[in-house]
Amino acid sequence: MSALPVLYxxxxxxxxMRARLALAVSGQACELREVVLRDKPHGLLQASPKSTVPVLVLPGGQVLEQSLEIMRWALQRHDPLHWLNPGVGTLEAMLAQIADCDGPFKQAxxxxxxxxxxxxxxVATARAQACAWLAALDAQLAGSGHLFGxxxxxxxxxxxxxxxxxxxxDAAWWSAQPWPHLQRWLERWSASPLFAQTMEKYGAWKDGTPGVRFPATPGAA
Ligand SMILES: N[C@@H](CCC(=O)N[C@@H](CS)C(=O)NCC(=O)O)C(=O)O
Incomplete structure (x- = not known):
């Protein structure tokens, strides 16, 4: 398994999750090492002193420390569902929206x-900001059911x-919001076989032991 990239x-x-989604959809096999955040393994601390997850260590030693970097790396190698080429809009537009998600929306x-x-x-202001962003996503999804075509x-x-x-x-609050397209989009993604594949449960990895092969069922995406 050592010839595979290692995913913390x-x-x-x-x-x-987003890194595993892209790795699974690209069919990129890895050695997955499940991390306990309050007791990070030395392997992770050594590979990436900032030690957030996910981290992908490539066989040549290169370390990818950002989830989006891992997604783009995997999809640049193999992108069978054309995730890097949206039906409408551009990769740059997608990256800008992801930056909004990772910045102001994540903060809220x-x-x-x-x-x-x-x-x-x-908190009330944060909730209002989050809701405004989510309402815009709902409108964006109204046409095709996907963000970019x-x-x-x-x-x-x-x-x-x-x-x-x-x-x-708050699931009850969420269901009561006037965002039918967003609610359906979330349900579809949550119920997808691809997501199920990325949410398998693994025990905590210990230094010096082998990880598990991910995705467990290659090609199931
Ligand atoms: N910008 C990073 C953020 C990753 C991140 O913050 N991950 C959290 C877990 S959801 C983490 O590892 N936190 C470090 C900690 O809790 O010690 C990325 O996109 O990969």
Whole structure:
């Protein structure tokens, strides 16, 4: 397994989810090492001192430390569903929207999900900002059901785990929002075999032991 790229991952991390989605869809096999964030293995700390997940260590030693970098690396090697070439719009437009997700939306999401971590933060304003962004996504999805035209693409996969996290704060509240296209989009992604494939449960990896092969069923995407 040592000839495979090594993916340090954490099942519930939305950044790791998006990396696993792209790795699975590209059919790129890896050795997955499930990380416990409060007890990070030396292997991860050595490969990437900043040690956020996901991290992908390539067989030649190159280390990819950003989820989006991992997605683009995998898809540049093999992109059977054309995630880098959206039906409408450009890769640059998708990257700009992902940057919005990772910046202002993630900031608002964290304040809504973990208000205790942000004493003094204005949660009502954060919620209003998040809702405005989500309402715009709903409108964007109204035509084709995908963010950038006829088929799912990089932006859908990169943004979905964060919308899922926001929806999970309060499922009843989420269902009551006037965002039918966004709700359907989230349901479709959440129920997809591809997502199921990326959410398999693995035990915590320990230094000096082999990881597990990911994706477990090559080609199932
Ligand atoms: N910009 C990074 C962010 C990754 C990130 O923040 N991951 C979180 C888990 S969801 C993490 O590893 N946090 C470090 C920690 O909790 O110690 C990426 O896109 O990969």
């Amino acid at each position: 991952s954490f099942r519930r991390c939305p950044y790791a 999401l964290d304040r809504c999900k973990y208000p205790q971590r942000y004493p003094g933060a204005d 006829r088929h799912p693409a990089l932006a859908d996969a990169a943004i979905f785990p964060f919308v899922r996290q926001f929806a999970g704060i």
